[in-house]
Amino acid sequence: MEIERHQYDVVVIGAGGAGLRAAIEARQQGKKTAIVCKSLFGKAHTVMAEGGAAAAMGNVNPGDSWKVHFRDTMRGGKFLNNWRMAELHAQEAPDRVWELEAWGALFDRTKDGKISQRNFGGHEYPRLAHVGDRTGLEMIRTLQQRVVALQQEDFAVHGDYEAYIKVFAECTITRLLKDGDAIAGAFGYRRETGQLLAFDTPAVVLATGGIGKSYVVTSNSWEYTGDGHALALLAGAKLINMEFIQFHPTGMVWPPSVRGILVTESVRGDGGVLRNAEGKRFMFDYIPEVFKHQYATTEEEGDRWYTDQANNRRPPELLPRDEVARAINSEVKAGRGSPQGGVFLDVSTRLPAEEIRRRLPSMHHQFKELADVDITAEPMQVGPTCHYIMGGVEVEADTGAASVPGLFAAGEVSGGMHGSNRLGGNSLSDLLVFGRRAGAGAAGYIDSLDRRPTASAESVAEAKAEALAPLQRAGENPYEVHHELQRTMNELVGIIRKADEITEALEAVQKLKERAAGVGAAGSRIYNPGWHLSLDLRNMLLVSECVARAALTRQESRGGHTRDDYPAMSPAWRRKLLVCGASPDGSAVTVEEKAQPSMRGDLISLFERTELSKYLTEEELTEYDKAVEESR
Amino acid sequence: MTYKAKFRVWRGEGGEGKLEDFTVEVNEGEVVLDIIHRLQATQAPDLAVRWNCKAGKCGSCSVEINGRPRLGCMTRMSTFTEDEVITVTPMRTFPVIKDLVCDVSYNYEKAREIPSFTPPADVKPGEYRMKQIDVERSQEFRKCIECFMCNNVCHVIRDHEENKPAFAGPRFLMRIAELDMHPYDVADRQDSAQDDHGLGYCNITKCCTEVCPEHIKITDNALIPMKERVVDRRYDPLVWLGNKIFKRSDSKTT
Numbered sequence: 001m002e003i004e005r006h007q008y009d010v011v012v013i014g015a016g017g018a019g020l021r022a023a024i025e026a027r028q029q030g031k032k033t034a035i036v037c038k039s040l041f042g043k044a045h046t047v048m049a050e051g052g053a054a055a056a057m058g059n060v061n062p063g064d065s066w067k068v069h070f071r072d073t074m075r076g077g078k079f080l081n082n083w084r085m086a087e088l089h090a091q092e093a094p095d096r097v098w099e100l101e102a103w104g105a106l107f108d109r110t111k112d113g114k115i116s117q118r119n120f121g122g123h124e125y126p127r128l129a130h131v132g133d134r135t136g137l138e139m140i141r142t143l144q145q146r147v148v149a150l151q152q153e154d155f156a157v158h159g160d161y162e163a164y165i166k167v168f169a170e171c172t173i174t175r176l177l178k179d180g181d182a183i184a185g186a187f188g189y190r191r192e193t194g195q196l197l198a199f200d201t202p203a204v205v206l207a208t209g210g211i212g213k214s215y216v217v218t219s220n221s222w223e224y225t226g227d228g229h230a231l232a233l234l235a236g237a238k239l240i241n242m243e244f245i246q247f248h249p250t251g252m253v254w255p256p257s258v259r260g261i262l263v264t265e266s267v268r269g270d271g272g273v274l275r276n277a278e279g280k281r282f283m284f285d286y287i288p289e290v291f292k293h294q295y296a297t298t299e300e301e302g303d304r305w306y307t308d309q310a311n312n313r314r315p316p317e318l319l320p321r322d323e324v325a326r327a328i329n330s331e332v333k334a335g336r337g338s339p340q341g342g343v344f345l346d347v348s349t350r351l352p353a354e355e356i357r358r359r360l361p362s363m364h365h366q367f368k369e370l371a372d373v374d375i376t377a378e379p380m381q382v383g384p385t386c387h388y389i390m391g392g393v394e395v396e397a398d399t400g401a402a403s404v405p406g407l408f409a410a411g412e413v414s415g416g417m418h419g420s421n422r423l424g425g426n427s428l429s430d431l432l433v434f435g436r437r438a439g440a441g442a443a444g445y446i447d448s449l450d451r452r453p454t455a456s457a458e459s460v461a462e463a464k465a466e467a468l469a470p471l472q473r474a475g476e477n478p479y480e481v482h483h484e485l486q487r488t489m490n491e492l493v494g495i496i497r498k499a500d501e502i503t504e505a506l507e508a509v510q511k512l513k514e515r516a517a518g519v520g521a522a523g524s525r526i527y528n529p530g531w532h533l534s535l536d537l538r539n540m541l542l543v544s545e546c547v548a549r550a551a552l553t554r555q556e557s558r559g560g561h562t563r564d565d566y567p568a569m570s571p572a573w574r575r576k577l578l579v580c581g582a583s584p585d586g587s588a589v590t591v592e593e594k595a596q597p598s599m600r601g602d603l604i605s606l607f608e609r610t611e612l613s614k615y616l617t618e619e620e621l622t623e624y625d626k627a628v629e630e631s632r
Numbered sequence: 633m634t635y636k637a638k639f640r641v642w643r644g645e646g647g648e649g650k651l652e653d654f655t656v657e658v659n660e661g662e663v664v665l666d667i668i669h670r671l672q673a674t675q676a677p678d679l680a681v682r683w684n685c686k687a688g689k690c691g692s693c694s695v696e697i698n699g700r701p702r703l704g705c706m707t708r709m710s711t712f713t714e715d716e717v718i719t720v721t722p723m724r725t726f727p728v729i730k731d732l733v734c735d736v737s738y739n740y741e742k743a744r745e746i747p748s749f750t751p752p753a754d755v756k757p758g759e760y761r762m763k764q765i766d767v768e769r770s771q772e773f774r775k776c777i778e779c780f781m782c783n784n785v786c787h788v789i790r791d792h793e794e795n796k797p798a799f800a801g802p803r804f805l806m807r808i809a810e811l812d813m814h815p816y817d818v819a820d821r822q823d824s825a826q827d828d829h830g831l832g833y834c835n836i837t838k839c840c841t842e843v844c845p846e847h848i849k850i851t852d853n854a855l856i857p858m859k860e861r862v863v864d865r866r867y868d869p870l871v872w873l874g875n876k877i878f879k880r881s882d883s884k885t886t
């Protein structure tokens with residue numbers, strides 16, 4: 001079969017918020033752009049986001065500003081964030097949200113007609129622009145419709161909708177192609193027909209989302225097989241922060257088939273309380289030292305906060321996600337869990353039924369339809385679920401450029417912005433801010449080239465052989481290997497980690513790599529999920545190995561990485577980033593330490609010394625004193 | 633709670649195919665999509681089905697279950713008796729690619745024919761001011777997850793391939809209504825709804841509304857008001873003039 005070939009200036013891999021925003025930018029800058037995605041157009045993971053997009057517009061509380069948002073983001077990430085990214089994100093998020101409105105988005109409104117904003121964990125002020133609990137749908141539909149609007153403009157001028165921006169839906173990219181060091185193209189197949197295709201392009205923007213499908217219990221869909229992470233590694237780029245995975249504290253635990261599906265944080269934001277099997281509000285026992293002063297210590301005070309936030313501290317149910325997830329995990333392990341292996345989350349005793357249906361319509365629907373539970377009358381059972389990976393492709397903050405020339409990354413597949421733990425709502429805004437920047441970065445890169453790189457015929461032939469191999473083998477069923485990997489990661493590199501368990505996981509992953517090399521897919525090339533999974537296994541295994549190796553190396557606990565054998569957070573480790581690399585065939589994964597650059601003086605002076613002293617080394621504090629002195 | 637269910641699943645590709653019988657395990661709390669996935673993992677690794685979110689949010693898993701358009705991920709097995717044969721077929725209105733997966737490109741083509749949101753030239757991002765009550769009507773339509781089951785069930789195109797070129801289907805007629813009711817949209821949409829997108833074909837049977845998993849009142853809240861607007865301006869020159877001049881206030885009050 002012939003390989004279908006296409007020429008583009010920019011190929012964006014991924015059609016979620018980050019990919020679409022990148023493609024829009026590239027096209028607006030006059031570049032011929034392709035969008036490639038595994039699902040239908042408009043179905044990417046972003047569609048599932050519920051709570052909202054964080055942007056310091058100050059519509060509800062005028063005290064908000066980018067500086068406050070920046071501080072919250074750094075705190076949430078336990079100061080491991082790439083501070084330049086956190087700065088750009090906080091500064092640009094409002095413009096990106098307003099731009100959506102000008103493209104037709106209809107957010108919920110304040111009384112004076114502005115975009116309404118809601119409270120969320122870790123955000124000092126109400127900050128999340130939202131539409132009920134379906135914000136992701138609004139965002140993806142708006143961006144999708146913006147792409148269509150651009151296509152209509154092109155149709156008016158060129159008589160062809162797809163003259164400058166075209167969507168290749170249900171296509172999977174399996175390899176990036178190179179010319180020397182630089183990107184020259186991308187190779188993949190059409191899911192519908194099995195047709196192979198190759199793009200000739202000097203610039204690729206990765207926007208492929210996360211890796212959750214390496215875990216059994218996850219809020220993520222089948223698309224999250226870590227493809228972009230793996231494609232970047234195999235092309236010679238680096239991944240950072242791979243040890244940091246966010247386990248959302250509240251996923252459904254029953255029935256088994258929906259285990260892991262998300263229960264939005266808004267349930268707790270709107271007054272939901274957590275109880276163990278003994279009926280105790282256990283979160284009061286789990287307030288960590290660094291947060292002692294910000295959270296209520298009695299149920300009475302916590303309850304009063306919902307009506308009087310000025311004079312009371314917030315209840316510990318609203319601690320950052322990593323804290324709540326660990327607490328639930330401990331309760332269940334100590335035998336105080338609910339009958340179905342979680343804990344109880346109850347909003348029915350706080351709000352009248354009518355109000356619950358109004359504020360949390362899709363949660364009400366989800367529990368009613370999938371679990372026969374009426375959340376207006378009875379508690380839900382919930383437990384932690386693998387939700388988001390903070391780690392990803394190491395990029396330049398301003399342009400999204402990876403270390404490989406021509407390669408860019410944005411959204412969940414990129415690393416750095418969220419440090420060791422992401423705040424709710426900061427992903428949707430991240431997609432817009434850095435999607436746009438990566439699209440612009442790619443456009444700028446092309447303008448700087450004096451010749452277009454070309455992929456060699458051999459590299460295309462190799463990619464073809466790799467893609468077709470599972471169809472030509474009568475090997476093991478790929479579903480078995482996948483399930484085994486999911487169990488391994490869930491049990492051995494989950495919320496709480498130990499050196500010996502991680503080592504065991506690494507051995508298991510090694511064996512699974514051997515098995516994956518022998519899996520076979522029966523059937524034809526037409527829409528064959530067994531074949532697709534056989535190819536995805538390479539990516540999941542590679543990414544799992546990075547997660548495990550980085551987790552074994554980092555001997556401290558911070559954000560989305562908790563080591564039972566190193567329970568404390570260490571200022572010395574805060575200065576270190578772990579960087580993963582791999583050989584082109586994916587066989588040798590390496591982890592190296594890299595120094596975290598010091599924060600710029602004007603940014604670090606936004607914090608109080610007492611707060612910083614919990615996170616920084618003595619040496620850094622001396623630098624801080626100097627910076628404050630200078631800014632005076 | 634575990635039992636063996638009898639499934640009949642449409643299998644085939646390239647325009648040919650037949651119903652195949654399977655006996656498959658069902659556990660407590662499972663939905664039809666879980667059973668399809670079990671068939672993939674144990675008996676038919678190449679069985680094709682679309683899905684993403686497994687929570688009724690993405691609109692990927694539309695199929696027909698015992699002849700009724702449903703989301704596979706939101707159809708509980710407990711709605712069937714244990715000895716019932718459950719027949720799962722692809723959506724009938726669109727060409728089948730393989731097994732349960734259809735070619736839904738008709739929908740994307742129609743989406744592209746509807747002129748996009750057109751705000752006044754002088755309003756800048758950040759300056760939009762809209763009352764909640766004025767956005768609520770369009771917000772209802774924006775709950776749409778594009779499962780395309782309304783287009784699948786609408787009799788205008790369900791067995792009438794010949795009507796497809798002239799008819800946008802309820803999903804995209806609703807999109808026109810959504811834009812027409814948007815407080816800041818200034819495009820002229822009413823004539824084109826009738827002339828270019830086939831609003832006149834709809835004879836308000838409400839089948840689309842009945843299958844909508846988002847419970848959007850497509851017929852009552854989008855199609856009928858749209859028809860009324862078209863009629864008003866075509867028969868009443870004053871209304872027509874008023875619409876031209878007071879477009880924005882009109883869309884808030886009708």
Ligand SMILES: Cc1cc2nc3c(=O)[nH]c(=O)nc-3n(C[C@H](O)[C@H](O)[C@H](O)COP(=O)(O)OP(=O)(O)OC[C@H]3O[C@@H](n4cnc5c(N)ncnc54)[C@H](O)[C@@H]3O)c2cc1C
Nearest residue numbers: 014015016018038045046051052173209411412425427428
């Ligand atoms: C249930 C849920 C609720 C959430 N709620 C919120 C919230 O309220 N606020 C918030 O800020 N964040 C939220 N998040 C997180 C946020 O939704 C995600 O982090 C974000 O949507 C990721 O967007 P993205 O653009 O990076 O990728 P995605 O939207 O996941 O898109 C990835 C794209 O890449 C494509 N792709 C992947 N691999 C390949 C390949 N090999 N070839 C071709 N294409 C490929 C996919 O098909 C897809 O189009 C939530 C997440 C979940 C799961």
Ligand code: SF4
Nearest residue numbers: 786834836837838840
């Ligand atoms: S109400 Fe109109 S659009 Fe809906 S199914 Fe009936 S004819 Fe089709």
Ligand code: SF4
Nearest residue numbers: 776777779780782844
């Ligand atoms: S209107 Fe309802 S039935 Fe039609 S595509 Fe949207 S969600 Fe599906």
Ligand code: FES
Nearest residue numbers: 684685686691705
């Ligand atoms: S899988 Fe998303 S709606 Fe069914």
